[in-house]
Amino acid sequence: MISDLDAQTTEKALMLTLDGEKVSFEAGETIYEVAERHRREIPTLCYDERLEAFGACRLCIVEVEGIRNPVASCTTQATEGMVIQTKTEAIEKHRKTLLELVASENRDVDVNQLSGYASQELKILVDRYDARSGRFSGKKSGTSNTKDKNPFILRDYDNCISCYRCVRVCAEREGDYAINVMNRGFDTQIITEFNNDLRDSECTFCGQCVQTCPTGALGDKKALRDSDTEGEIEKTRTICPYCGVGCSVDMLSKGDKIVGIQPAMDGPANEGALCIKGQFAFDFIQNADRLKKPMIRREDGELHECDWDEALNFAAAGFAKVRDKFGRHSVYGIASGRAPHEAAYTMQKYIRATYGTNYIDNCSRA
Amino acid sequence: MPSESNAALISRWKDEPAPLLPLLHDFHNRDGYLSEETIRDVAEGLGIPLAELFGTVTFYHHFSREAPGKSAPRVCTGNICCLHGGNELLESLKEDGATPMPCAGRCDDMIPVIIDDKAFVGKTKDSLVHRATPMPAENPGGITECVFSQIREEGRSTLDGYRATGGYAALEKALKGTPGEVIETVSESKLAGRGGAGFPTGFKWKAVADAPGDPKCIVCNADEGEPGCFKDRTIMDHDPFAVIEGMTLAAFATGAPLGFIYLRYEYPETEAILENAIEDARANGLLGENILGSGLTFHLYVRRGAGAYICGEEGSLLNSLEGKHPFPRNKPPFPVTHGFNDKPTAVNNVETLASVPHIVANGAEWYQGLGLGDLAGTKVISLSGDVQRPGNYEVPFGLPLNTLIHEWAGGPPEGRTVQAVTMAGLSGGFVGGDLSEITLDDGCLKSRGSFLGAGGIMVFDDSRNMVEAAHNAMEFFAHESCGKCFPCRIGTQRITERLNGATPNLTHEEWLAEIDDIGSTMKSTSACGLGMAAPHVTESLVRYFPEQVEAHLSKES
């Protein structure tokens, strides 16, 4: 009996009080994580759930009974019996002041959505807290890097708020440690070593810094080419077409035009990561070189565009002729390792069902 | 002698504990600055990402990246030096490439100018001299001293002199007993951190002793960066073995075989004094292995900072030691469980550690009895500014402020009265108005919105412009803000702008409201003490000197 009781006690869920509500939590969870699970919508700017909590923006502060100052909920572990208030008048006032301060150091709060996945975070919070008051005016922080002419990553540090998400994602997620912070205090500036161009650094242009930037200070230059293109941005979830890792991406389009790629933060293979190819090498799709009509080789020995019926009949007749002349083992199929299943499946079915052979392969031997 | 190659320097330090700072200093000493090639080689040699190392180097005020670099004069433009011609001296040295530096901890012997590894003093270019740190004045109150009790004895700073004046008696006594007994004595003495935070020392040591993880570590925080504080310099320069013995006692008490003295850049002579003292101690079986034949092992190293106030914050200090970007760390976990290299670490101030041998030798009760009334112990106060005899004074807790200023230090200059004092260097802000009821203990000071902190008190007489003083103070905090947390990074900048006339469009009410909102948010939400303390300056300015604020704003508009 006693041991049963003991077991019950040790298994008893850990509990704390969140805005007056008793809630359970797991050992090791931070206050922020517990509060998020209970839909508290605590504001943050330096938080990215994939990164170690950093505690820079202080927007996620909450009051904890028995502790004099508010604590940053992202870096504070929940403990048994904690009594937490997430949204008191004092806390909300501090948040508004913090947002007014942040707004005061930047050139723009409103940036184009094409800048990156998280680019609207500051704008959304500034609006939620009605923090466009223009208070606390003064010197702006950060200096845009206009000398780096790389075609992918905009480095508009006039809009940087020194949350270090870019630095941290580069180190903790990408493992490249290409960027860091120079100087200190209000003069902090995100840089590569010796403040060089990204091309001359360890940067691999994976774009993770762009996608985690909450202000658009780092922006997707390729996507931003279409800032003025007509139409709403549509997002379509798909999978990267390059290597075998199978990263989940959201394809961004405006009307019939593909304008950019964003990584899927919940993609099982990549968890928000991409590489230069997946992130930036997408526009081949709508390149002018694309084949637009079927072509057949005519008597002049050249390929000429034609309509589908003619081409399909020509192709089918050609196969039939070879089969009839040389037998069913004279036709071979090579499927693609780049096209979807449906292509490979129909290819092998075509060979097997038409010729009764296993004369089918794919490009994996190259 | 030909200078050593990059490879030779790197291989010398590579496998030493906490190698980055000493290695960078070696390069800084060799070339006068840290070249791009040096930074690349160090990054490669120590396995630090290049961008990170570059960022870290730029964090420190005193690391130059181009000639003339280290040999160019750095002139103190701290609050007190500014009142005595700091800016003018800087101007006169401009042709030599002089740059300003924040308070360099020589407010009792102004104005410090650091050239290479020498701290000169003097008020004009032609009167600069190189001389030793002033000795504390002869116990003007005739009290029972602790830290200063033997410091003035002849030869105290040598090992022989130290031993001749009772040094190492405490360690010998302690080694006959158990580590637990040392912790008990220190706990019972009620000794608390003398660096400003006032955390009970015995409690900290017990936590380290009990925490799992090896090797444990003792760190002496000698990054005395608080403006108006220069007590640790005096202690280290004139009684270095007291610090070393205190650290050895801490090592014995906690089971730490490794220790560092993290010394601020601005005390180059002190570095040599400490290095020599450590060498002497090591040579005489008082450091290293099998100390005094007891089997105790304690390896002690000096690591010199490079100019960053925030490195006095223990998380930043530990990051700096480890060769990381010196941002403060999030707490918990605290250093007692996750300190240097994530191992249990006691970080103690110089004065705290220097008190320990006296406490262990004389007993906990003796120490407790040193304060006035119910207050235990003593505190060294660095008194500077508009007083006749600035300097370090060891005071019993509870001593009236006026006794210190007027009786011990001779009061303000002839014909002047005291308008205000700062507390805790700058971190406690100003205390103005009627000072007669103020006693030097946190109970009293708290009621005036301040605290004793590290014990720096700057005196401003009635001729001083307090808005200017506040501006100078806030400029310091803005300069030293590490840039990690938003309220401090932006707040210190915005307050500075509001004190230097950069916001002429604000109405008086708007100005006050902005100052109040920024200050309140900084105090409540900043990630470390810097941002929490800085608003005391404006808070107390507005509280005690509204008419000077009014004048400032009228001038502005």
Add this chain to the structure above:
Amino acid sequence: MSNPLADMEKPDVIFAIGTNMTECHPVAATRLKRALTAGATMIVADPRQTRLAKMAHLHLPIRVGSDVALLLAMAHVIQREGLIDASFIEERTAGGNEFLQHVKEFTPEWASDICEVPAADIEKAGLLYGKGNPSAIYYTLGITEHICGVDNVQSLCNLALMTGNLGVEGGGINPMRGQNNIQGAGDCGAVPNNFPGFQPCDHPESTEKFSKLYQTEIDGTKGITKVTALDNCGKGIHAMLIDGENTVVTDPDKNHCEHALKSLDHLVVIDIFMTETAQLADVVFPATAWGETDGVQTNTERRVQRLRAAVPPVGEAKPDWWIVSEIAKRMGVPGFEYESARDVFNELCELSPIYAGLDWDRIEDSEYQWPVPDRDHPGTPRLHEKEFKNGRGKFTVVGYRDPAEVISDEFPLWLTTGRRLEAYHSRTQTGRSAGIEYLLSHESLEVHPDDAEALGLVHGGMAKMASARGEIEIEVKVTDMSPQGTVFTSFSFAEVPVNILTGSGYDPVTQTAELKVCPVRVEPA
């Protein structure tokens, strides 16, 4: 991969061999980097000093094509030091005794001569891998593109089997697939030896099953491989249907390949661009591209994922499946009346035991890794957890063989080829994406400084590089990325058709080409 990508953050010891992962599978490499941060130890075997090699605790710059020798010697060390997992060998494997006996003669000293790395490092690698708990193996084409590719893979299996590193979290043998759906092409049966779902062509019951389903009599034997088919063009093979492959550029021995395709009576190519291969075709069909196509692909960890169309196709482009089906229908073949990609995929699921629990709607959230044998099955992130597919894991006794061609006075340098981060394959895609040229505008040959000096080559100058099959011109890049005696370039640039030189031999089992080893001569141009 035997294990999921997520497991790449969990090994104790990482053994990466023949994989330039930070360039070829950059996102997977980020997981290894995180494992390193968390304290894992990494061994990298690669002739070149790749970024991965620089991160390694132990880098073995082995001579190209000497992998089997290295792996045998590592097995020797593991056996000698008693680091084997005896109970795993006993309970779950076959052929263990013979193998353990076999490795006794292959000492690190023996391998050192072949691999050209110190015996002590081989010893260390064996100890590290043997002691790791768990140890995980990662490899790519640096292992398979050899005449002994199968031996290489089997040698890796032997290591994992003898140490019980299969079926465990953070362990396994993990080939990183190079193309987005190369795994899927195999899953779908686009191979000469298997029907969809790896049902063998030479098993009567599968042949019968598919003959019935496809309403025709299918051969009960494996088909020939692509390599053989290309060899036989004009001599038995007279027509080809090629879907989305630039065979002429990416396959070895370019001249041979081009000649083969030209000798066909009928070549039909489906692609999105007018590739070098399409230019030889009699009919070229414009396929819809990524972003225009609904479909499914399987990644390297066997995760079955949905592709979705975001924009309408360019011009009159059509999905590959539609084009193939139309050709079939016009030849009177039944069973191609599909209306959508969904119809095709659902048919595949019905016929394929590893997909039996899936259909178009169930893969919406990318949550399944095959095999998914039935509707209630959660999928299989980790293979071989309880048992191997065929009961027991089989040790294979393998021996070292020299590459098909070895260096000689005439061709004194080893050429090895690979990819670069910014370019993909023959650059039909990356070459048409804006900005990539800013980072990688042209190809160059990486030559060790000592070799450059000996050969009179200068950085930035041009060189002639010749093999037994041909000669190309290429710019020289002097770097210590490659060891002395070995040069490297990628096969991505049409201007530098390196596959004119390659093609010295093929693995006898898989007929994978030995693209990673080719003796060459390099001289100033």
